[in-house]
Amino acid sequence: MNFQTLSELAVLCEERGLTIGALMLEEQSAESGRSSDHEFSTMREYYGVMKEAVHRGMHEDTTSRSGLTGMDAQRVGAYNAADEPCLGGPAGQAMAYALAVSEVNASMGRIIATPTAGSCGIIPGVFLSCQERFGWDDDYMVSGLFAAGAIGYVIANNSFVSGAEGGCQAEVGSAIGMAAGALTELRGGTPAQAVHAVGLALKNTLGLICDPVGGLVEIPCIVRNGFGAVTALAAADMALAGVRSVIPSDEVIKVMLEVGSAMPEKHRETAGGGLAQTPTGRKIMQDLRKKK
Numbered sequence: 001m002n003f004q005t006l007s008e009l010a011v012l013c014e015e016r017g018l019t020i021g022a023l024m025l026e027e028q029s030a031e032s033g034r035s036s037d038h039e040f041s042t043m044r045e046y047y048g049v050m051k052e053a054v055h056r057g058m059h060e061d062t063t064s065r066s067g068l069t070g071m072d073a074q075r076v077g078a079y080n081a082a083d084e085p086c087l088g089g090p091a092g093q094a095m096a097y098a099l100a101v102s103e104v105n106a107s108m109g110r111i112i113a114t115p116t117a118g119s120c121g122i123i124p125g126v127f128l129s130c131q132e133r134f135g136w137d138d139d140y141m142v143s144g145l146f147a148a149g150a151i152g153y154v155i156a157n158n159s160f161v162s163g164a165e166g167g168c169q170a171e172v173g174s175a176i177g178m179a180a181g182a183l184t185e186l187r188g189g190t191p192a193q194a195v196h197a198v199g200l201a202l203k204n205t206l207g208l209i210c211d212p213v214g215g216l217v218e219i220p221c222i223v224r225n226g227f228g229a230v231t232a233l234a235a236a237d238m239a240l241a242g243v244r245s246v247i248p249s250d251e252v253i254k255v256m257l258e259v260g261s262a263m264p265e266k267h268r269e270t271a272g273g274g275l276a277q278t279p280t281g282r283k284i285m286q287d288l289r290k291k292k
Contacts, residue, residue, distance in 0.1 A: 021143035024150035050124035057100020073100035098125025098229035119175035121225035163210035166260025173205030180235035199245025201235035209267035211274025
C-alpha cells in the first residue's frame with residue numbers, strides 16, 4: 001500500500017481526486033495482482049454475507065450454544081416498532097442490526113470479521129440501516145467497505161485490532177472508527193472529514209477492556225456491538241457537521257497502542273478480570289464447566 005497513516009491516505013485521495021474507497025480498491029488490486037473487478041466482486045460477496053447475517057439475526061433463533069445470549073436483536077427491533085423508544089429511529093435500527101449479527105456469530109452462524117468476530121456487528125449494523133434509510137444500492141455500500149478496509153489497514157498496522165493484544169478498544173473501537181469514517185464518506189464527506197470521524201470515534205473507546213464472561217464472545221461483546229453502531233453514527237454526524245478531532249487521528253491510534261500495551265493481561269481477552277471475574281461472571285463460568 002502507498003499509505004501507512006490516515007493523513008497519508010487523505011493526501012493521496014486529494015492528489016488523485018479519489019474517494020478513500022476508490023483509492024483502496026486501486027491499492028488492493030495493485031497489491032494482490034488481481035483486477036479491480038475481481039476485488040470488487042469479492043467484497044460484494046462479503047457484503048452479501050453481512051446482509052444474510054442481519055436477516056438471520058432479526059428473524060431466526062440465535063440462541064447461543066451456551067444459552068447465555070440470543071434473540072436480543074429481535075427484542076430491540078420489536079420494542080423500536082411498538083413503543084416510543086428513547087433512541088429509536090435509524091440509530092435504534094442500527095443498534096438492532098449490530099446486535100443481530102453479533103448474535104449470529106455467538107450462535108455459530110456465518111459472519112464477516114470486521115475487523116474481528118468480536119466486533120462483527122458494527123459495520124453491518126451501520127451499513128444496512130443506512131442503506132435502507134437512504135436508498136443506496138449494494139455497489140455503493142461495497143465502495144464503503146473498501147473505505148472501511150483502508151481505515152482498518154492503517155489501524156492494524158499502527159496499533160491493534162485484537163482484543164488479546166490491546167483490549168476491546170482494539171476490536172470494538174477499531175470497528176467503530178472504520179464504520180464512522182466509511183459512513184462519513186458515503187454521506188458525501190471529504191477524505192479529511194472521514195479521517196476526523198475515525199479519531200472522534202476512537203477517542204470515545206480508549207481504555208475499553210476485553211473481559212469476556214466465561215471466555216466466550218458473548219457477554220459483554222454483543223451489547224458493545226450495539227452501542228458501537230450508535231457511536232459510529234454519532235461520530236460520522238460530528239465529522240460531517242465540521243467537528244474536528246483536535247488530536248490528529250493518527251496520534252489517537254498511537255495512543256490506543258500505548259494504552260493497550262499498558263493494559264494488564266487480565267483485561268485482554270483472558271477472562272481473568274473485569275466483568276468475567278465478578279461474582280456472577282465466576283458463577284457463569286462454573287456453570288459452563290459443569291455442562292462440559
